[in-house]
Amino acid sequence: MMAGDTLTLHYVTDPATGAPQQSWLVVLDRAASALPATRARKSPEPVATLPAVFALRQNQPNPFEARTTIGFDLPTGAAVRLEVFDVAGRRLRVLADHYFAPGYYTVEWDKRTGSGSSVGPGMYFYRIQAGPFRARKKMVLLP
Numbered sequence: 001m002m003a004g005d006t007l008t009l010h011y012v013t014d015p016a017t018g019a020p021q022q023s024w025l026v027v028l029d030r031a032a033s034a035l036p037a038t039r040a041r042k043s044p045e046p047v048a049t050l051p052a053v054f055a056l057r058q059n060q061p062n063p064f065e066a067r068t069t070i071g072f073d074l075p076t077g078a079a080v081r082l083e084v085f086d087v088a089g090r091r092l093r094v095l096a097d098h099y100f101a102p103g104y105y106t107v108e109w110d111k112r113t114g115s116g117s118s119v120g121p122g123m124y125f126y127r128i129q130a131g132p133f134r135a136r137k138k139m140v141l142l143p
Contacts, residue, residue: 054133063140067110078131085125
């Protein structure tokens with residue numbers, strides 16, 4: 001971590017003993033943070049309640065030309081990994097790979113790979129793993 005960074009841990013305790021019910025492993029991957037990463041942000045709309053279920057939303061716009069926004073909902077805090085793949089199944093970019101508090105989030109993809117090169121027109125897939133939740137969707141990049 002760098003100066004000014006905040007680390008927040010959430011855990012569940014046993015009501016009878018007060019002891020944590022889970023073990024935790026915290027990993028800092030400086031190599032991953034050095035890549036040109038897209039930051040996830042909470043939805044700008046005021047939200048009165050938390051999501052009821054995990055969800056991966058369809059990217060907007062779809063199809064897209066230069067960039068697209070992918071949304072996901074977390075009813076509980078979870079370690080989230082959001083990735084983009086080509087039709088051959090090759091991972092092109094990791095858009096998110098860390099813990100998120102409960103809430104509604106969006107991440108933008110600018111049609112670039114993890115190394116910074118642009119991908120061509122075609123169909124792509126994005127996949128989320130968030131705690132017990134797994135989902136994937138298709139998106140189309142226009143020329």
